[in-house]
Amino acid sequence: MQKENWGTRLGFILAAAGSAIGLGTVWRLPYVAGEQGGGLFFFIFIALLLTVGTSLLLAEFVLGRSTKEGAIEAYRKVAPKGQWHWIGIIGMIAAFLLLSFYSVVGGWITTYFVRSFTGNVTNPPDGDHGALFESITANPWEVGLAHLAFMIMTILVVQMGIKKGIEKASLYMMPALFIIFLILMIRSLTLDGAWEGVVYFLQPDFSAVSSETFLFALGQAFFSLSLGVSVMVTYSSYLDSKASLPGSAWSVVLLSVLIAFMAGLAIFPAIYAFGLQPDEGPSLIFVVIPAVFQQLAFGEAFFMIFMLLMLFATLTSAFSLIEIIVTPFVRGKEHLRKRVTWAVGLLIFAMGIPSNLSFGLLADFHIFGLTFFDAVDFLVSNILLPLGALLISLFVAYKMKPSIMQEELLRGSRFGKGFYFIWLIMIRVVVPLSIIVVFVSQLIQ
Numbered sequence: 247m248q249k250e251n252w253g254t255r256l257g258f259i260l261a262a263a264g265s266a267i268g269l270g271t272v273w274r275l276p277y278v279a280g281e282q283g284g285g286l287f288f289f290i291f292i293a294l295l296l297t298v299g300t301s302l303l304l305a306e307f308v309l310g311r312s313t314k315e316g317a318i319e320a321y322r323k324v325a326p327k328g329q330w331h332w333i334g335i336i337g338m339i340a341a342f343l344l345l346s347f348y349s350v351v352g353g354w355i356t357t358y359f360v361r362s363f364t365g366n367v368t369n370p371p372d373g374d375h376g377a378l379f380e381s382i383t384a385n386p387w388e389v390g391l392a393h394l395a396f397m398i399m400t401i402l403v404v405q406m407g408i409k410k411g412i413e414k415a416s417l418y419m420m421p422a423l424f425i426i427f428l429i430l431m432i433r434s435l436t437l438d439g440a441w442e443g444v445v446y447f448l449q450p451d452f453s454a455v456s457s458e459t460f461l462f463a464l465g466q467a468f469f470s471l472s473l474g475v476s477v478m479v480t481y482s483s484y485l486d487s488k489a490s491l492p493g494s495a496w497s498v499v500l501l502s503v504l505i506a507f508m509a510g511l512a513i514f515p516a517i518y519a520f521g522l523q524p525d526e527g528p529s530l531i532f533v534v535i536p537a538v539f540q541q542l543a544f545g546e547a548f549f550m551i552f553m554l555l556m557l558f559a560t561l562t563s564a565f566s567l568i569e570i571i572v573t574p575f576v577r578g579k580e581h582l583r584k585r586v587t588w589a590v591g592l593l594i595f596a597m598g599i600p601s602n603l604s605f606g607l608l609a610d611f612h613i614f615g616l617t618f619f620d621a622v623d624f625l626v627s628n629i630l631l632p633l634g635a636l637l638i639s640l641f642v643a644y645k646m647k648p649s650i651m652q653e654e655l656l657r658g659s660r661f662g663k664g665f666y667f668i669w670l671i672m673i674r675v676v677v678p679l680s681i682i683v684v685f686v687s688q689l690i691q
């Protein structure tokens with residue numbers, strides 16, 4: 247049994263949405279959507295989010311809230327015999343590795359934010375935004391320090407605990423994130439020539455859609471909702487027993503969809519209005535976006551708040567990734583939280599150093615043809631997360647007692663038995679099958 251709880255249901259929803267809305271939603275989704283047929287990809291993504299994604303999210307919620315335990319004990323409590331708690335351990339390892347390179351990007355964002363005060367990011371001395379990005383990421387000291395600063399910000403919040411740390415920070419950061427996006431979206435949509443960007447983002451291009459599109463969209467849907475790592479098991483274990491799980495899940499999913507939509511509408515119209523191309527891939531926000539803001543009145547200020555938004559989105563996801571590792575260690579020993587959080591956070595920082603150096607000193611060091619950064623990303627995104635998602639859905643679907651699941655799912659909600667049965671079919675059949683298809687096809691690629 248855990249002592250602490252979220253102070254309010256809103257706090258829980260904002261923290262869970264904060265975990266979901268991160269680099270995956272505000273950075274990866276726009277450029278992947280751009281590459282994969284624009285509008286159609288986006289709608290496939292949303293459809294998968296609302297069906298398969300929501301079902302698995304509910305499965306994690308049911309497991310976490312009914313056991314009131316984190317990544318390891320939740321599995322032990324349901325199935326004391328056997329090795330099921332390894333699902334939680336895989337999640338903890340995945341979270342550890344994921345945060346190790348996520349925090350590197352968090353460091354870049356921190357650097358860009360700090361540098362934006364001097365004005366030379368949107369307006370680099372030699373006018374070349376790409377070269378500036380390369381020189382920044384290749385400089386081990388500046389990005390190393392920023393990487394450390396990002397981890398320390400994460401640690402400082404998480405060491406304060408669920409209610410005083412993560413919930414409080416989310417209650418400020420998430421509404422701020424929403425308001426900043428709204429401002430940027432309106433600014434972007436009111437530029438001359440913005441419409442072309444809206445079309446690029448939302449008009450379905452059927453010729454760009456292939457079976458690969460579905461695979462990307464499903465992987466993206468799981469990643470976007472932080473599924474497969476037991477993050478949502480952990481967060482819901484701190485939730486009041488009376489709160490409705492379906493209601494909470496819908497709120498988290500709808501907030502994620504809304505922000506993904508706003509991200510697209512903030513980014514693409516501005517890019518097109520200034521005659522640039524969004525085909526920059528991962529460096530989109532560090533290369534194309536500064537070039538956009540360079541041409542905008544008060545661009546420096548807009549860029550600054552854009553980076554602040556990215557920082558909030560990345561931090562609230564980082565909180566959840568470190569929390570799932572901390573929770574099992576401080577179970578019943580809350581007084582250890584500070585020490586454990588610092589230890590775990592600094593270890594994650596150390597693990598991230600080679601990823602950070604992948605853009606400079608270690609650029610030529612390859613594992614299976616990938617840089618260290620890309621290799622860890624591949625291991626987490628293409629292997630550990632889908633594996634975790636598959637195991638969690640099978641575990642909940644076949645190991646939990648149906649009567650407990652039904653009770654937990656429906657308590658406090660306005661749904662009836664029909665909803666439970668649909669959900670059961672989803673997690674027993676549809677979710678595992680879709681993951682297997684994605685998994686296998688990614689491995690044989």
Ligand code: PHE
Binds near residue numbers: 566
């Ligand atoms: N959902 C986060 C994002 O979109 C990433 C994440 C995945 C966070 C898994 C926690 C667990 O960036």
